[in-house]
Amino acid sequence: MINSIWAWFTDPANWVGEDGIPHRxxxxxxxxxxxxxxxxxxxxxxxxxxxxxxxxxWLVSFANSVRAVPTLGLLFAVSLWLGPKIRGDLAFTxxxxxxxxxxxxxxLLAGTYAxxxxxxxxxxxxxxxxxxxxxxxxxxxxxxxxLPLLMSGMRSAVLQVVATATVAAIIGLGGLGRYLIDGIALxxxxxxAGGAIxxxxxxxVLDGVFALTQRRVVSPGLxxxxxxxxxxxxxxxxxxxxxxxxxxxPAPVARG
Amino acid sequence: MTWLAxxxxxxxxxxxxxxxxxxxxxxxxxxxxxxxxxxxxxxxxSYPAILTTTGLLYTIPSLALFVIxxxxxxxxxxxPVNVVVALTIYTVALLARTVADGLIAxxxxxxxxxxxMGYKGVRRLFGVELPLAVPVIAAxxxxxAVSNVSIVSIASLIGVSxxxxxxxxxxxxxxxxxxxxGIVACVLLALxxxxxxxxxxxxxxxxxxxxGARA
Amino acid sequence: xxxxxSAVALIAASLLGLTACGxxxxxxxxxxxxxxxxxxxxxxxxxxxxxxxxxxxxxxxAEIYAGALKAKGIDATTKPNIGSREIYLxxxxxxxxxxxxxxxxxxxxxxxxxxxxTDPNEVYSHVxxxxxxxxxxxxxxxxxxxxxxxxTKETAAKYNLKTIEDLKAVAGDLxxxxxxxxxxxxxxxxxxxxxxxxxxxxxxxxxxQGIVQALKNGQADAANIFSTDPAxxxxxxxxxxxxxxxxGSQNIVPLVRADRADQVKAALNAVSAKLTTEAIAxxxxxxxxxxxxxxxxxxxxxxxxxxx
Numbered sequence: 001m002i003n004s005i006w007a008w009f010t011d012p013a014n015w016v017g018e019d020g021i022p023h024r025x026x027x028x029x030x031x032x033x034x035x036x037x038x039x040x041x042x043x044x045x046x047x048x049x050x051x052x053x054x055x056x057x058w059l060v061s062f063a064n065s066v067r068a069v070p071t072l073g074l075l076f077a078v079s080l081w082l083g084p085k086i087r088g089d090l091a092f093t094x095x096x097x098x099x100x101x102x103x104x105x106x107x108l109l110a111g112t113y114a115x116x117x118x119x120x121x122x123x124x125x126x127x128x129x130x131x132x133x134x135x136x137x138x139x140x141x142x143x144x145x146x147l148p149l150l151m152s153g154m155r156s157a158v159l160q161v162v163a164t165a166t167v168a169a170i171i172g173l174g175g176l177g178r179y180l181i182d183g184i185a186l187x188x189x190x191x192x193a194g195g196a197i198x199x200x201x202x203x204x205v206l207d208g209v210f211a212l213t214q215r216r217v218v219s220p221g222l223x224x225x226x227x228x229x230x231x232x233x234x235x236x237x238x239x240x241x242x243x244x245x246x247x248x249x250p251a252p253v254a255r256g
Numbered sequence: 257m258t259w260l261a262x263x264x265x266x267x268x269x270x271x272x273x274x275x276x277x278x279x280x281x282x283x284x285x286x287x288x289x290x291x292x293x294x295x296x297x298x299x300x301x302s303y304p305a306i307l308t309t310t311g312l313l314y315t316i317p318s319l320a321l322f323v324i325x326x327x328x329x330x331x332x333x334x335x336p337v338n339v340v341v342a343l344t345i346y347t348v349a350l351l352a353r354t355v356a357d358g359l360i361a362x363x364x365x366x367x368x369x370x371x372x373m374g375y376k377g378v379r380r381l382f383g384v385e386l387p388l389a390v391p392v393i394a395a396x397x398x399x400x401a402v403s404n405v406s407i408v409s410i411a412s413l414i415g416v417s418x419x420x421x422x423x424x425x426x427x428x429x430x431x432x433x434x435x436x437x438g439i440v441a442c443v444l445l446a447l448x449x450x451x452x453x454x455x456x457x458x459x460x461x462x463x464x465x466x467x468g469a470r471a
Numbered sequence: 472x473x474x475x476x477s478a479v480a481l482i483a484a485s486l487l488g489l490t491a492c493g494x495x496x497x498x499x500x501x502x503x504x505x506x507x508x509x510x511x512x513x514x515x516x517x518x519x520x521x522x523x524x525x526x527x528x529x530x531x532x533a534e535i536y537a538g539a540l541k542a543k544g545i546d547a548t549t550k551p552n553i554g555s556r557e558i559y560l561x562x563x564x565x566x567x568x569x570x571x572x573x574x575x576x577x578x579x580x581x582x583x584x585x586x587x588x589t590d591p592n593e594v595y596s597h598v599x600x601x602x603x604x605x606x607x608x609x610x611x612x613x614x615x616x617x618x619x620x621x622x623t624k625e626t627a628a629k630y631n632l633k634t635i636e637d638l639k640a641v642a643g644d645l646x647x648x649x650x651x652x653x654x655x656x657x658x659x660x661x662x663x664x665x666x667x668x669x670x671x672x673x674x675x676x677x678x679x680q681g682i683v684q685a686l687k688n689g690q691a692d693a694a695n696i697f698s699t700d701p702a703x704x705x706x707x708x709x710x711x712x713x714x715x716x717x718x719g720s721q722n723i724v725p726l727v728r729a730d731r732a733d734q735v736k737a738a739l740n741a742v743s744a745k746l747t748t749e750a751i752a753x754x755x756x757x758x759x760x761x762x763x764x765x766x767x768x769x770x771x772x773x774x775x776x777x778x779x
Contacts, residue, residue: 001327018673068402068446070409072420073439076427080435083684091690092675159315166317167410172677172685180319182676184414185651187557189323196320203315263764326561333561334553334568413525415553415562424552428679429527431762 001189005197008190019178021198028165028175028202031093035100035161036108036154042101043108043157044150051116051146052138060113063106071164074099079171092172100164104157111153115146144219151214155207162203166195176202259433271441273418277411278404279449281340285347286397292348293355294381307353314349318342318407322414339411346407347400354396358389387460394457401449405442419445516545516734522559522568523551526679527759528616528699528751532572534769535746536725536739540570542779543738554678556581556652563728564605570735573726575611576719578602580657591615591720598724607729609736611722612743614751617698618658618718620647620711626692627709634712635667638693642669648685649695651676658717659695666717699748701756723751738778745776 008014015021043063050056078095086094119142127141143150169177179195182188260267296306325331325338362385370384386393412420419441426435458465519540523533533549540547550568553559556577562568575594579586582601588594595611602608620635627633630641638645653659654674663669675691683702685691696703696710703710723746725739754772757763773779 065443065447065450067399068405068443068450070406070420070423070439070442072406072409072412073423073435073442076423077435077439079681080427080430080432080684083690084688086688088690091685091688163315163317166319170413170678171681172675172690177317178676180317182651182654184319184323184558185555185676186655187555188655189327192320192323196317196324199317199320200312200315204312207311332565332567333558334550412552413554414558415522415550417550417552421552424525424679427681428525429759429762430680 001193004190005193008194014194024174024176024178025198025202028162028177028199031097031100031165031168031173031175032158032161032206034097035104035165036157038097038101039104039108039157039161040154043105044112047109047112047150047153048116048138048143051113052134052142060109063109066102067106069103071099071103071167072170074102075168075171092174096165096168096171096173100161100168103164104161107156107160108153111156112146112150115149115153116142117146118149119145145222147218148214148222151210151218155210158206158210159203162199162206166199257433259431260437263434263437267419267422267437267441270417270419270421271445274405274408274420274442274445277336277339277416277418278343278401278408278445281343281347282397282401282404282449284340285344285400286351288344289348289351289355290386292352294359296352296356297359303356307356310349310352313345318346318410319413321345322411322416334415336416339408339416343404343407347404350400350403351393351396354393355389358392358396359385361392362388390457390460391464394453398450398453401453402446405446405449409438409442516731518546518548519570519731519735520568521547521549521570521572522553522562523549523572524556524559525552525554526697527755527765528697529572531751531754531758531765531769532723534765535742535772536570536572538766538769538773539738539742539778540735542773545734545738563726564603566728569728569731570739571726573608573724574616574721575608575724576617576658576721578608578724578726579719584657589716589719591722594720595722595724605729607727607732609725609727609732610740610743611724612746614723614746614748615698615721616723616748616751617713617721618653618695619698619703619713620663621686621694621696621703621708622692622711623686624707624709627711632709632711634714635663635669635717636714638669638711639667642671642693645671645692646673646675646690647671647693647695648675648677648682648691650678650682653695658719662717666715699752699755701752701759704756705760741778742773745778 017023046059050059075096078099079092082095082098083091123141123145124137127137132140165173165175166177166180169175169181176195176199179191179198183190183192183195292306292310296303321342322338325342326333326335329338329341331337359381366388367380367385370380375383408418409420409423411418412424419438422434422438422441426432426438519537521533521537521540523529530549530551533551537547537549550562553562553568559568559571563571575591575598578598579588579594579601582603583597586594586597586601588597591611595608598608620638622632630637632638632641647660649659654676656662660671660674663671671693675685677685682691682694682696683700683706686694686696686708687706694708696708698710702708723743725735725743727735727739750772754768757768758765770779
């Protein structure tokens with residue numbers, strides 16, 4: 001079994017052309033980027049607004065219940081509904097990216113909201129005390145303080161999308177999911193296993209990139225706030241910085 | 257909605273199947289993640305090791321795991337046990353980290369006070385630390401439950417029958433009533449799991465309820 | 472401690488209790504209902520599970536076979552939606568299913584990639600030769616369901632297409648859609664190239680309804696759709712003639728485990744005797760276009776033909 005998987009990876013035919021690994025990897029990255037960006041454009045401003053003004057908290061609960069929608073069902077429904085309305089190859093990409101974006105909104109929204117919410121009240125008061133306006137408080141205090149949890153949410157969302165984009169191959173999306181679906185249909189299990197390994201590697205690499213970004217972007221003075229309070233502080237710093245894949249509080253990622 | 261009226265028995269049968277195919281891994285996964293999470297919280301050198309491994313397992317696409325299971329377990333190709341084991345792996349991957357972080361977040365002074373009162377080792381874990389970690393763990397459990405219900409529907413693609421069947425047949429024969437019923441049933445099932453867990457949390461943390469009332 | 476254990480017990484009990492009061496038997500058993508006392512004549516040998524693949528015709532045939540077996544007093548259930556041939560062949564071999572509706576040509580090619588026969592009887596006897604020892608086929612029916620290449624009415628008019636050979640000149644600008652297996656199968660894309668010199672510009676793998684939708688909505692120019700699929704007539708598609716018989720003969724035939732053949736052959740051979748292409752096409756129209764329940768449609772076929 002391991003031998004045949006290795007053989008699949010080392011076969012030069014699998015590295016060229018439309019079905020080749022580089023092309024599929026690139027496609028998968030493109031879809032992930034599009035979906036996460038779309039989700040971010042909606043979820044981050046929304047999360048900032050809900051966290052900053054404290055209004056419409058029900059939006060966060062509602063977004064969390066969106067996680068309950070089965071990926072497969074949503075993909076089938078949107079593809080049947082939008083398929084006739086879209087010309088050409090976009091008819092496969094647009095429904096999938098939309099569904100992936102919708103499913104990436106909950107972790108992003110939750111992370112953004114939790115980040116802003118967890119900003120210590122003392123910091124907010126101090127900011128108001130020195131005369132900052134509401135907008136300045138948001139930009140100069142809340143967002144920087146909320147970054148760790150926001151980045152957590154972002155990493156969850158990316159993991160979610162990378163994993164779920166594989167299922168979208170069933171309605172015609174390209175990317176690494178093709179290896180899974182086609183491998184199963186053809187009984188070519190080395191192909192399926194190879195695809196699975198590529199997805200896992202991609203997820204790990206992307207998470208690593210975000211971890212590095214987090215280390216750069218988050219102010220060194222922050223340890224990252226968590227539910228439950230103090231705990232063993234020195235351990236918490238290294239834990240937050242290392243943070244392998246899924247995030248801890250407030251709500252870990254739901255994959256599909 | 258005439259579809260639902262004509263087929264509600266089938267929907268109920270399939271809902272039962274989704275319920276235990278998603279629920280059993282939740283219970284087993286939860287039980288398995290407690291010692292794992294405890295080990296990660298107790299010995300800080302093991303934290304990255306355990307959580308990186310579980311994190312990696314979480315990135316394996318569900319279809320691939322379903323298909324590889326018979327090879328690894330020696331089970332028959334269509335055995336639902338393949339799905340149960342795969343989902344248990346995902347549940348453990350998610351919960352190990354949550355349990356670890358929940359236990360780490362228990363304040364030091366409380367742990368020390370408990371030791372001073374005579375709680376040691378396992379008794380302290382189950383008597384003091386786990387109850388205090390319940391809110392964090394429950395949050396993870398809720399996400400795991402919802403996630404399991406969604407992933408289990410994918411198992412229909414390889415012939416394991418549950419609510420996902422409605423999605424596939426509804427799509428293949430373009431029966432919107434069936435497709436939408438399948439989606440709604442999955443959502444309701446996930447929300448039901450969620451409600452049970454929230455209820456259980458409330459039962460287990462009476463001190464939080466008292467705080468709320470006072471405030 | 473007490474509170475935790477009682478709450479955990481409560482949650483675990485409610486989850487497991489709910490599973491226990493679910494429907495029949497052990498939820499984790501792969502075969503369906505439990506075979507308690509099917510004692511009527513001809514029922515020796517235990518329960519039968521009839522598998523089906525993930526397209527309507529297979530589901531329908533599985534229901535027909537199961538219904539016919541039940542009429543003869545055999546405890547039969549169906550297990551549909553087994554999407555890949557690899558998977559259901561394994562299921563037959565590990566005894567998760569005992570009967571599966573199959574097609575003579577597809578079976579012949581599956582076990583002998585070099586086979587090129589097209590005569591129905593030739594294909595059938597070849598299948599009997601190349602099957603593994605633990606599997607066998609019963610009588611074949613006259614009903615056939617072939618792969619076919621289908622285009623929309625507009626495309627056929629635009630390029631003046633009547634046979635698959637007519638595609639040779641224009642395929643280089645066209646997209647084909649088919650199930651993923653079509654790419655690797657000998658009578659799939661390789662066969663189109665070898666037999667007809669037809670090479671499409673691109674290939675879009677899709678499943679089930681996705682294929683019909685892609686052809687209908689213009690995301691694909693040609694599609695591989697089964698010849699009995701009612702979507703062809705319902706959408707005014709044009710089926711291109713397979714003049715060189717690339718897709719061979721595909722008679723519907725029950726593939727069964729050798730050790731259960733004696734138990735099921737009476738019932739299933741009777742079905743095969745009555746199954747015709749027109750009957751199948753008519754039934755599929757009822758399940759796919761009129762959205763009727765396959766079980767009900769199968770039952771009607773059985774009673775009309777004196778098999779129930």
